Amino acid sequence: MQPEEFTLFVHERGTALFRDMPWRRDTDAYNILVSEIMLQQTQVDRVLPKFEAFMARFPNVAALASSPLSDVLVLWSGLGYNRRAKFLHEAAKMIVREFEGELPSSQAELTRLPGVGVNTAGAIVTYAFNQPVVYIETNVRTVYLQHFFENNSDVSDAMIREKVEATLDRNEPRLFYWALMDYGSWLKRNGVKNIARSKHYRKQAPLEGSVRQVRGRIVRALTLGECSLDALQKAVDSGDGRFEKAYEQLLLERLIQQQGEQVRLTQ
DNA sequence: CTCCAGATGC
DNA sequence: GCATCTGGAG
CATH class of the missing domain: 1.10.10 (Arc Repressor Mutant, subunit A)
Structure with missing residues (x-):
């Protein structure tokens, strides 16, 4: 499949498989930050109720920054990886202190926030600011492994990045990545288990007894x-x-x- | 058992 | 480079 053809195909899949989510209805940068931190290694269905409760309790950066951490942890409990709650709380305080209460719009600046690595920063820039940046996460890997590396193993993110750069819709990056998320998630729900062919795949240790x-x-x-x-x-x-x-x-x-x-x- | 919109610290 | 951080759903 040619790059242009693949881009159109992804958009078509995205239209057919579109999932409605609160952080898609309102792409305010704070909504995107909270949702992206929650979505790290956590399924959408489990994030949805926590996101709604979080937004009701901490509706904006200032409200979060001025609340005690214990309140944030109480709300976060049950979502997993609760140190993310502390990162998010610290990020809110940093945004108030160093960025005048507004999220920075560059990937490099966003990376300075605790708990925000290069991929989460890429997601924020994409969804909040609709800027065409390349970032890799599990759904992106699933889609590109399926279409460009069907017979390869040990596929590095650098190899996938090259393909994303060639196919990213730079006019509609937000829509394009939404489509990648929905299509990748759909592939996994329908039995495509190719993520172990990623070079960066790590088998997870069992929770029981840990x-x-x-x-x-x-x-x-x-x-x-x-x-x-x-x-x-x-x-x-x-x-x-x-x-x-x-x-x-x-x-x-x-x-x-x-x-x-x-x-x-x-x- | 497996996986998940990854980041951090060593 | 690698181990660690969560908890629920399939």
């Missing part, structure tokens, strides 16, 4: 309110050393804090 499992339980327990270290340990310690590791991590990352024997989510 430190991160206990870590999540600690944060969830503390969303009910502060408590003594002893009570916390009784509630979630699995007795195999995982509690101590998870607890130390959370202290170091400052998601939780300890005063005397009392433990609580960071204010």
